[in-house]
Amino acid sequence: MPEGHTVHRIARQLTLDLAGRPVAVSSPQGRFAAGARRLDGQVVLRADAVGKQLFVTFASGDVLRVHLGLYGAWDLYGRVSPLTDGRAAVGSLGAPRLRRAVRLGEREQSLPGAADEGVPEDFPPTPVGAVRVRLATAETVADLRGPSACEVLDPVQAQVAVDRLGPDPAAADDLDAARAVVVRRVTARGVPVGQLLMDQAVVAGIGNIYRAELLFRARLDPWTPGRRVPAEVVGALWDDWAVLLADGIRTGVTLTREDLDATGREQALADPTARHSVYGRPGQPCRVCGTPVLVEPMAARKLYRCATCQR
DNA sequence: TTCGCATGAGAAA
DNA sequence: TTCTCCTGCGAAT
Numbered sequence: 034m035p036e037g038h039t040v041h042r043i044a045r046q047l048t049l050d051l052a053g054r055p056v057a058v059s060s061p062q063g064r065f066a067a068g069a070r071r072l073d074g075q076v077v078l079r080a081d082a083v084g085k086q087l088f089v090t091f092a093s094g095d096v097l098r099v100h101l102g103l104y105g106a107w108d109l110y111g112r113v114s115p116l117t118d119g120r121a122a123v124g125s126l127g128a129p130r131l132r133r134a135v136r137l138g139e140r141e142q143s144l145p146g147a148a149d150e151g152v153p154e155d156f157p158p159t160p161v162g163a164v165r166v167r168l169a170t171a172e173t174v175a176d177l178r179g180p181s182a183c184e185v186l187d188p189v190q191a192q193v194a195v196d197r198l199g200p201d202p203a204a205a206d207d208l209d210a211a212r213a214v215v216v217r218r219v220t221a222r223g224v225p226v227g228q229l230l231m232d233q234a235v236v237a238g239i240g241n242i243y244r245a246e247l248l249f250r251a252r253l254d255p256w257t258p259g260r261r262v263p264a265e266v267v268g269a270l271w272d273d274w275a276v277l278l279a280d281g282i283r284t285g286v287t288l289t290r291e292d293l294d295a296t297g298r299e300q301a302l303a304d305p306t307a308r309h310s311v312y313g314r315p316g317q318p319c320r321v322c323g324t325p326v327l328v329e330p331m332a333a334r335k336l337y338r339c340a341t342c343q344r
Numbered sequence: 345t346t347c348g349c350a351t352g353a354g355a356a357a
Numbered sequence: 358t359t360c361t362c363c364t365g366c367g368a369a370t
Contacts, residue, residue: 036351085352103352104364163363179364181352233353240351287351312351333358334352 035101037238038281040082041203042116043107045282047080047089049114050173057169061160068185069166072097077168083195083204084237086182089168096191097166102181110158112172201237202275203282216267219259226262227255228332236271238278245312245337246289247273254343255336292320311337 058072075091082088089097099105157174160167166177177183186194199218200211218235219226229235230244239247248255251270253262281287288301288308301307310320315328315337324341 039351100352102362103350104362105352106364179362181354181362231352242351335350 035085035105036240036243036281036287037082037084037201037203038278038285038287040085040087040101040238041278041282042285044080044082044087045116046109046113047077047087047107047168047175049116050109050112051077051089051168051170051175052079053077054170057167059167059169061164061167065165065183068097068183071095071185081204082201084198084201084233085240086194086198086237088191088195090191094188096186096188098182098184098186098191098194099166099177099180100182102179105180106178108161108176108178110174110176111156198233198237199235201278202271203238203278208275212268212271215271216264219262219267219270220264222259224259225256225331226253226259226267227336227338229259230270231332231334236274239274241334242287242309242312243274243277243289246287246309247277249310249339249343250289250291252342252344255331255338290320311339313337 053076055074055076056072057074058069060066060069072091072095075093075095078090078092080087080089085100087097087099087101089099091097157169160176162178164176164178165180165183168175168177200214202208202211205211215236219229222229224232227244227248230239230247231241244255247270250273251266253266253270259267277287277289284302286302286308288298289312290297290301290308290310292310293301297307306313311326314326316325318324319326319339319342322339322341324339326337327340328335328337330336
């Protein structure tokens with residue numbers, strides 16, 4: 034589930050409910066026991082997302098770096114504050130996974146100012162399944178399961194990890210400079226642009242859905258070598274990525290269609306099959322021209338495109 | 345009940 | 358390029 038927008042939402046949620054508080058860190062599963070001991074009891078300063086990676090900074094300077102991979106997820110229990118758009122109250126962030134925590138979150142959300150009443154009787158909950166890391170305050174428990182990366186870094190190591198990533202429009206200080214970096218990195222290579230957009234060292238946070246949809250919105254053939262894509266077209270891709278990412282962070286949904294009015298958008302938010310133009314629609318008619326959507330492998334991932342609209 | 349796939353990416357070959 | 362990590366879910370059995 035996690036493309037960049039998901040990780041940004043997780044960072045905001047963890048900052049809201051963990052930052053400024055001492056956190057009990059454990060590894061119920063055991064595979065993160067040493068790291069948990071190092072972090073246990075420290076105050077969390079903040080959580081940040083860069084691309085698909087999450088960085089949780091503790092008061093000592095230690096940084097917990099997490100990558101969810103294909104099926105990692107955070108389950109939150111107890112107090113789960115609404116994100117600024119009011120539709121957060123998410124009990125599970127990452128791969129699809131819900132149930133108890135979500136309901137608790139929603140109940141919390143419906144009781145403004147009643148934080149001290151909202152802690153359920155079975156709190157903290159018994160860890161379910163293989164919980165790699167549990168971050169627990171008196172009011173909130175965040176369980177991490179199935180991550181592809183989970184490690185403690187010192188500040189220097191954390192900076193190295195960030196520097197390995199390309200720009201992220203939701204994390205960049207200087208958007209124009211970031212845009213120029215992406216333009217340079219894409220137009221310097223002979224690799225297909227569809228592959229470069231997925232390269233986290235070129236631009237961070239784009240996954241298979243956003244890749245397919247950004248290229249469709251740009252009417253650009255994914256197989257075009259990066260160096261043959263005009264700089265202004267790459268710049269426009271970056272600008273559109275910034276728009277889609279901000280929208281995804283706000284709504285928690287990858288709604289990437291361009292052909293919807295307000296009513297259509299509302300319906301698509303509730304219907305996962307109505308959110309995309311080409312992604313996940315092999316053989317179905319292009320929403321613009323009716324040509325069946327193509328699916329083919331690109332660097333071992335599925336690439337979706339409309340051969341008529343994208344050339 | 346079992347199987348295969350998925351919004352990822354590093355390691356191995 | 359292929360394998361592997363390790364999880365949930367829907368389709369197939």
